[in-house]
Amino acid sequence: MTTPTDQLLSFFAEDVPAGDITTVALIPDKVVSARIEAREEMILAGVEECIWLFEHFGVSVMAEAEDGEQVAAGTKILALAGSVHAILAIERTALNLLGRMSGIATATAVAQEFAAQVNDHVRVAGTRKTAPGLRYFDKKAIRIGGGDPHRDSLSDAFLIKDTHRALLPVADAVRRAKEFSLYRKVECEVENLIDAVAAAEAGADVLMFDNMTPSAVHGAIAALAARGLRKRLVLEVSGGITPETLHLWAGIDVDRISMGALTHSVRCADVSLEIE
Structure with a gap:
């Protein structure tokens, strides 16, 4: 190794x-x-x-x-x-x-300080969008800067993406992941309210709202809260978020804001x- x-x-x-x-x-x-x-x-x-x-x-x-x-x-x-x-x-x-x-x-x-000013429980997170060979060092730098490094590799945690959901329904994907291992968190990427509720009801631990508008994310969170699901979930937003657009997301009631720009546009x- x-x-x-x-x-x-x-x-x-x-x-x-x-x-x-x-x-x-x-x-x-x-x-x-x-x-x-x-x-x-x-x-x-x-x-x-x-x-x-x-x-x-x-x-x-x-x-x-x-x-x-x-x-x-x-x-x-x-x-x-x-x-x-x-x-x-x-x-x-x-x-x-x-x-x-x-x-x-x-x-x-800088991003973490800005986001925390309006949301005291949010963490800015990295992604796997790093240059090959540099991931360990890029992730370490995110931790040093006060951010969440997110997954280091595909082996760390389940993350059900659109490419997986293209091949099977979101609820089935979540259930299969949880049956595969009880010891790893299951995160599911969702792009609309219906998939968010389906993934949560199937037992996902983390929902990633990907490429959704702030208003759509607000609506999905409200729907989850109405069903008593919000408190047990970690909620994340992602998709083209940069330092210039961070203000659009910082005030939303989520737990993580993932930013590929931290490492792919250094x-x-x-x-x-x-x-x-």
């Missing part, structure tokens, strides 16, 4: 398959000091991974900030001391991961490495 440290080494190997020819050609190897710093305000994520990478290749690291910390532009994150060849070889791998993870954590924190935070 591939571990996160195996992945970190594969990222490095991709960037340095046969050595850093520019640094080796230009600079004799020697011990130098360097720093990694933030160039903008951000929630840090990926610091732990950067420390592991540098230390694995013999570079001494002193952490000046840690994952989950909000830092301002100019904040020193890591102080480095060691082989200039090692530091410059690792530089881009470390900065890419730190920038991506911090960008995800920052976007998650804006990397600006970080840099400077030789001292």
